[in-house]
Amino acid sequence: MHTPCSTPLELMRSRYEAFVKEDWDYIVETSIKQKIQDFKDINSTEWLKLDVLNAYDDIVEFKAYYRENAKIYVLHEKSSFVKVDGLWKYLDGELFNSKIERNETCPCGSTKKFKKCCA
Template sequence: MKCPCNPSKLYTNCCKKAHQNIHSVTTSEELMRSRYSAFVMGNIDYLQKSHHSATRPSNSEKKETLIWTKSIEWIKLDVLKSTENTVEFKAFFYENNSLNVIHENSFFVKENKHWVYKDAL
């Protein structure tokens, strides 16, 4: 299976490692890519684990996210810029027969010795 974050790579050689062991993630971009793949695959547990404890969605928000991510068709991820703690990206998806894009500059930090998503800048 191709990896959702980068179709030129196999999932096994890309985001699967992060999904199985978050401590294997070495950069903020790698974490952001693995989070995009988790959205595509509906891996809400990984999304929670890779989210900073201070900004982590509640259990009800977790359920809403799962319903939403399964209701749309993810198209592609474009990473525009990456620094040590930030990643600017565009994530394209179809919802209600309309092409949409999430354009965000995400901020990442380390918590419990692994990278986590803190918030959008």
């Protein structure tokens, strides 16, 4: 059981945890548009790291790093949330075409630069 989230940022973090655990019921329950069918055939993704870049009003901008087929990618999204009957829910998101910088610390958890690690 989850306790209701009091801010969009809190909800965003709990939804990230739900993606890690593949808890699609929670994802659907906390969103306006997403349906359980959207996740039925999803490939297992290994989520590595969440960086929140910005959170204000009903917006949370984040980068989430994940590994798929031995390659690391970044999902950069600005999410919008809306309050329904006193509960925050995910509305939708704007995606950015971001890449992992070669000189940034590798998202895999090593302390090496990305270019010298998983790039």
